[in-house]
Amino acid sequence: xxxLLLEPHEVVxxxxxxxxxxxxxLLDVLGVRVGSQVRAGIVDGAIGTxxxxxxxxxxxxxxxxxxxxxPDRPRVDLVLAVPRPKALKRLWAQLAAxxxxxxxxxxxxxxxxxxxxxxxxxxxxxRPLLIEGLAQARDTRVPIVRIERALKPFVEDELDVVFxxxxxxxxxxxxxxxxxxxxxxxxxxxxxxxxxxGGWTDFERDLFEQNGFAGVGLGARTPRSDTAIVALLxxxxxxxx
Amino acid sequence: xxxLLLEPHEVVxxxxxxxxxxxxxLLDVLGVRVGSQVRAGIVDGAIGTxxxxxxxxxxxxxxxxxxxxxPDRPRVDLVLAVPRPKALKRLWAQLAAxxxxxxxxxxxxxxxxxxxxxxxxxxxxxRPLLIEGLAQARDTRVPIVRIERALKPFVEDELDVVFxxxxxxxxxxxxxxxxxxxxxxxxxxxxxxxxxxGGWTDFERDLFEQNGFAGVGLGARTPRSDTAIVALLxxxxxxxx
Numbered sequence: 001x002x003x004l005l006l007e008p009h010e011v012v013x014x015x016x017x018x019x020x021x022x023x024x025x026l027l028d029v030l031g032v033r034v035g036s037q038v039r040a041g042i043v044d045g046a047i048g049t050x051x052x053x054x055x056x057x058x059x060x061x062x063x064x065x066x067x068x069x070x071p072d073r074p075r076v077d078l079v080l081a082v083p084r085p086k087a088l089k090r091l092w093a094q095l096a097a098x099x100x101x102x103x104x105x106x107x108x109x110x111x112x113x114x115x116x117x118x119x120x121x122x123x124x125x126x127r128p129l130l131i132e133g134l135a136q137a138r139d140t141r142v143p144i145v146r147i148e149r150a151l152k153p154f155v156e157d158e159l160d161v162v163f164x165x166x167x168x169x170x171x172x173x174x175x176x177x178x179x180x181x182x183x184x185x186x187x188x189x190x191x192x193x194x195x196x197x198g199g200w201t202d203f204e205r206d207l208f209e210q211n212g213f214a215g216v217g218l219g220a221r222t223p224r225s226d227t228a229i230v231a232l233l234x235x236x237x238x239x240x241x
Numbered sequence: 242x243x244x245l246l247l248e249p250h251e252v253v254x255x256x257x258x259x260x261x262x263x264x265x266x267l268l269d270v271l272g273v274r275v276g277s278q279v280r281a282g283i284v285d286g287a288i289g290t291x292x293x294x295x296x297x298x299x300x301x302x303x304x305x306x307x308x309x310x311x312p313d314r315p316r317v318d319l320v321l322a323v324p325r326p327k328a329l330k331r332l333w334a335q336l337a338a339x340x341x342x343x344x345x346x347x348x349x350x351x352x353x354x355x356x357x358x359x360x361x362x363x364x365x366x367x368r369p370l371l372i373e374g375l376a377q378a379r380d381t382r383v384p385i386v387r388i389e390r391a392l393k394p395f396v397e398d399e400l401d402v403v404f405x406x407x408x409x410x411x412x413x414x415x416x417x418x419x420x421x422x423x424x425x426x427x428x429x430x431x432x433x434x435x436x437x438x439g440g441w442t443d444f445e446r447d448l449f450e451q452n453g454f455a456g457v458g459l460g461a462r463t464p465r466s467d468t469a470i471v472a473l474l475x476x477x478x479x480x481x482x
């Protein structure tokens with residue numbers, strides 16, 4: 001963990017008192033004592049440092065010296081065919097660490113219906129995992145998660161509201177264009193739609209293409225879906241650097 | 242699985258008989274019957290198709306029509322600080338799927354000694370996982386794995402033999418240069434050295450730099466080590482496309 005993340009309600013007049021896993025990490029891994037400084041941030045808020053004022057057993061008292069600077073949202077958004085629950089649980093922290101502004105989890109032909117009933121889609125499950133990823137990447141902005149069970153109306157009617165004028169890409173092994181080359185102008189926002197293990201169907205690719213998505217692919221090799229997601233996000237981020 | 246991989250000894254005069262998980266996959270997932278064609282390859286050998294000649298219970302008889310074409314080794318090699326065994330077991334298939342020619346697993350200051358005693362480093366454990374990744378990516382070339390417990394002599398004396406004149410990169414959060422930009426000429430081989438969760442030490446970075454490695458980093462965000470490995474390999478591959 002590279003950043004201690006505090007919930008807004010935990011910080012009162014610049015002071016916070018924590019116990020549990022975060023306090024244990026400070027005490028046992030970082031070995032803090034009174035006077036130590038650690039990097040700290042407020043969930044969806046400012047970032048800065050916190051000074052340890054008190055250690056009482058397994059409780060740590062902190063005084064926060066946070067800047068006014070709130071990190072920008074990552075410039076990459078994601079439309080993701082709902083992954084297998086086990087894979088999704090492993091993905092949440094990785095997505096937050098790689099940096100995603102909005103994650104729209106959508107339906108696709110080649111996913112199993114029951115994926116949507118998984119508790120991996122419950123905020124009580126994914127929010128702590130997203131925050132774990134943010135702490136790793138020293139970010140405070142929790143990705144916005146949308147669950148969209150109906151792909152067609154979402155793609156046809158809601159994209160402008162959700163993603164604004166972001167460049168739109170769809171990844172599939174049917175396309176050969178490099179995702180790096182497709183992101184021409186640095187600094188522009190990009191949303192990338194990534195299909196399920198079996199890929200998007202012809203109908204789905206047409207739907208995305210008719211709504212402004214340009215096709216990109218990883219080339220001849222087709223890694224497993226969870227690996228492909230990390231690969232595609234990394235390449236788009238790299239192209240925006 | 243996108244490619245049925247057969248061991249060389251399984252194919253006798255163009256015919257192979259298989260049972261077990263591969264036969265089950267053909268029968269239950271692909272639903273083959275006599276006359277079906279599937280993509281097939283020989284481990285470390287040629288690639289092509291196989292025709293189902295016989296289905297007898299859970300046993301499948303195949304006739305292979307393989308080209309003379311053996312896939313090239315991937316142009317990316319990896320020097321990797323030995324990962325935590327649990328993470329390494331999940332990495333093997335992903336590394337093979339992303340495409341790595343040679344994987345040198347090395348020691349580093351910030352790894353635990355016992356990592357080297359893990360059975361995740363036993364060929365009987367990692368080879369099936371590498372082959373699983375190859376089958377996913379439709380490749381036949383098994384990455385060459387070297388276990389190097391002594392970092393300094395390996396970096397100082399063996400790199401030319403192992404990696405030839407490949408471009409040498411070292412990844413660490415201490416560096417700001419983009420890995421994409423560091424790979425200038427497409428088609429050239431590249432070896433990238435990736436440290437442990439805590440990063441390389443000053444000594445280790447100096448050692449790599451003095452032996453021709455140029456420093457690159459993923460930028461401000463520092464994803465978990467296993468995510469960073471997939472990200473860095475993807476970006477280098479993309480830059481070589």
